[in-house]
Amino acid sequence: MLTIGFIGAGQxxxxxxxxWQKREEIHQVVYAPTAEKQVASELxxxxxxxxxxxxxxxDMVVLAMKxxxxxxxxxxLRLVRMQKPEVIIVSVLAGGTLKELHQVLGERLVIARxxxxxxxxxxxxxxxLAFDQYVDASTRGAIAMLFLELGKTDEYPEQKLSVVSALAGSGPAFVAAFVKSYQAVGQQLGLTEDQAQVIALQTLTGTGINMTETPLSATQLANLAIAAGVSTNAGYSYLTQGQLEEVLSGAVSATMDKNEQGDIS
Ligand SMILES: NC(=O)C1=CN([C@@H]2O[C@H](COP(=O)(O)OP(=O)(O)OC[C@H]3O[C@@H](n4cnc5c(N)ncnc54)[C@H](O)[C@@H]3O)[C@@H](O)[C@H]2O)C=CC1
Ligand SMILES: O=C(O)[C@@H]1CCC=N1
Incomplete structure (x- = not known):
């Protein structure tokens, strides 16, 4: 049995x-400040x-507060850090470098981001994931395997994590914003809210699965959709020659700037 502990019980x-709840061999324990005790118990x-x-x-403590x-x-944690230094710390904090985490928590502890x-x-x-020289290969492998249970995972040099955080960490909100716009346009053009929502979600999910389950790149998939007719290309050109990439780039930059401001240093 592996015990994973959480400090913070937020989103x-x-x-x-x-x-991780779907894995029987993982026991989970959480520290929830008073306001979140009820939510945590319901888990x-x-x-x-x-x-x-x-x-x-x-065995592993996940830092999941701000x-x-x-x-x-x-x-x-001052006392227990000294009594049980073998605990593996995994910080999911968007900010806070490994160096800073070591300075605050202890130089000799095993810490991953x-x-x-x-x-x-x-x-x-x-x-x-990012590791420093204090994390050995078997511990890196064990942590990666745990996160593999939760989807896809890759190891990065630490300085790349700010980009990963903006694209992947904040990504669900950005993709949801795209779906929201898709829905809004459908409604403006006379579809019901339900119809617009089903079309937006089914098109997003179907296209995602199509690109995941086939070797098609985004450009190749777009070309397949375009090849059948002439009208799709008019809209696709408008999107790709228009401001879409610039808007996304602006959103990612704003997110990265904000993360830097909120860093623990
Ligand atoms: N929400 C998201 O999609 C993502 C969040 N993160 C990171 O995860 C961390 C947590 O974010 P959320 O879950 O969204 O925040 P949240 O605000 O939902 O949860 C924060 C938790 O920390 C607890 N907390 C507050 N003071 C505490 C203290 N002194 N000791 C222990 N716990 C305390 C809060 O009560 C709450 O349970 C942040 O550092 C954020 O950067 C990273 C990637 C994605
Ligand atoms: O909004 C935030 O601060 C966190 C960081 C990555 C995603 N959510």
């Missing part, structure tokens, strides 16, 4: 708990009332 922790896992109690039980709460959490997204709840997540 990201809940999504990970749900994803059906063990809830404890201090971060130290999570640490005492866990970066600004790191120092408070580190203080609450995992930049993930809420789709891990359905095991369709994407997680970018």
């Amino acid at each position: 990201m922790a809940q999504a990970m708990v749900k994803g 059906g896992i063990q809830v404890v009332d201090t971060p130290a109690k999570v640490w005492e039980q866990a 970066p600004q709460d790191l120092q408070t959490v580190a203080d609450e 995992a930049v993930s997204n809420i789709n891990v709840a359905l095991r369709y997540g994407y997680t970018g």
Whole structure:
């Protein structure tokens, strides 16, 4: 039995708990501050009332609070960090470098970063992992295997994680914004809300599965859809020659800037 402990019971922790809950050999325990005790209990896992109690039980502790709460959490863990230094720490915080995490939590501890997204709840997540020299190959492999349970995962040099966080961590919100626009346009053109929603979601899901299950690149798939007629190309050209990439680039830059401002340093 592997025990995974969570510090914080917000959106990201809940999504990970749900994803790993399908594995019987994983026991999960969470520290939920008062306001989230009820939510955490409803997840059906063990809830404890201090971060130290999570640490005492866990083989791996997931830091899932906001970066600004790191120092408070580190203080609450002061004693247990010394008593049980073999615990593996995985930070899902968007900010906070491995160097900074070591400075706050302890130089000799094993710490990894995992930049993930809420789709891990359905095991369709994407997680970018980063390690430093203190994490040996077998521990890296074990952590990667755990995140593989929650979707796809890759290892990155740490400096790439800010891009991964903006594209994958924040990505579900960006894709949802695209679906929302798709729906809105359908409604403006006379479809009902339901019709517009089904078309938007089925087209998004179908296209995603098509590109996942075939070797087609995005351009090749677009060309297939375009090849059958003349009208699709008019809209596709409008999108690709228009501002779509610029808008997305602006969204990603704004996200990366905000993450840097909220860093723990
Ligand atoms: N929500 C998302 O899609 C993603 C979030 N993240 C990262 O995950 C972390 C958590 O984000 P969310 O779950 O969205 O935030 P959230 O606000 O939903 O949850 C934060 C949790 O931390 C708890 N908390 C507050 N003060 C605490 C303290 N002193 N000690 C322990 N816990 C404390 C809160 O009560 C709450 O349970 C953030 O650092 C964020 O950067 C990363 C990728 C995606
Ligand atoms: O919004 C946030 O701060 C976090 C970081 C990545 C996704 N969500």
